[in-house]
Amino acid sequence: MKLKCLALGLLLSFSCISYAQETNAPAFGKGLFNLVGKDSTWSMKIGTRMQFLTIASWGEGEDGGLVDPRQNFSIRRARLKFNGFAFSPKLKYKFEFGLSNRDLSGASEFTSNAPRYILDGVIMWNFYKNFEFWMGQTKLPGNIERVISSGNLQQVDRSLLNSRFTIDRDQGVQLRHKFNLTDKFLIKEKLAISQGEGRNITTGNLGGLQHTARLELFPFGDFSAYSGADLKRVEIPKLMLAATFDFNNNAVKNRSNQGSYMVNDIGFHETDIKTIYVDAMFKYNGFSFMAEYANRTAGDPLAKNSDGSLTGDEVQVGNGLNLQTGYLFSTNWEVSGRFTTIDLDKDITGKSLETQYTLGVSKYLAGHKLKVQSDLSYLNLDGGTNRLMGRLQVDIHF
Secondary structure, eight states: OHHHHHHHHHHHHHHHHHHHHHSOOOOTTSOSEEEEOTTSSBEEEEEEEEEEEEEEEEEEOTTSOEEEEEEEEEEEEEEEEEEEEESEEEEEEEEEEEOSHHHHOOOOGGGTTOOOOEEEEEEEEEEETTEEEEEEEEEOSOOHHHHSOGGGOSSSSOOHHHHHHOOOEEEEEEEEEEEESSSSOEEEEEEEEEOSSOTTOOSOOSSOOEEEEEEEEETTOOOOTTSSSOTTOOSSOEEEEEEEEEEEEEEOEEEBTEEEEOEETTEEOOEEEEEEEEEEEEEETTEEEEEEEEEEEESSOEEEOTTSOEEEEEOOOEEEEEEEEEEEOTTSEEEEEEEEEEEEOHHHHOOOOEEEEEEEEEEESBTBTEEEEEEEEEEEETTSOOEEEEEEEEEEEO
16 A cells, blocks of 8 residues: 555656646646646646655763764655645635655554545635634644744754643644734634544544634734745834643543553543643744743543552643744744643653753755754753754755
């Protein structure tokens, strides 16, 4: 199956190249090619992107020296994207497929033992004024860092807060609305009801449904809040303040709709999981600042069997804080810094306080469409082995 998907991707790529040679291809970063029906009742844009990543890390010895060196070279992401409208510009769609091993990982009995090819498969219907109805599989309106595309990140990859607390993608429906409170003050509301167990699940709903609500405030008008770095060098300060509340009813995974299933002797341990996000994005004249706070609680965080004995699984409850800033110079070089702290409940999870400091340097050759990024991170683990990590990544979009 994997070979068939790869062959299909290669066939599409060669077809796009052949087509582009015969027609006026879009500019770099605008897709491989764009199609519009003769009667203008449909459109399709096809694009692809890849990320090539190199990682080196070391542990910190008792004498302060570096020990336990590790290296890794990988194709971090390799994706095909299709988007456009069908019948009317008010009915849009998006499909995105992951082809790298890390994109496909996670096959299990809950995905019919099939690789997780589909990242996004969603239709978006602007059915009335500023109301949009979404249906399918896509990102939930969670923390800002997760919703920012991996191709538009300010640093090599997302923070520890995202990896510990994100609610990522799920299958379900969403309702989105926006309105202007004043000429400049914009408000966006996002509601979602989803299956509650993540992407590409085929076994149906095992617990309860997941409910997500997000409110976003843009006091100085709309801007590209969901894109890292101030590449546009906005001349007027721009700010987004937002909060999300997520309630996963009878969740069966240890990180809400992410993580591993909490299996017990009668099926699954079920518990209500609540996650709160508060975040902000500010941009002005090449300077950017992003802040995120996450908190997760659970009704019964310790997974149990029917007789009350512990299974060894537990919900990853606790708090996280992520602060990130950067400045883009006129040469399109950017220096960025990040501070992240993760404080899971040690009595429940057995995990210690984690603090990570990251310094990043990026060169934008064609914005986020072609860039080289590197960063250096120091992870301080309370009571554990501290680690130093360096990364280098090349990102290219067609």
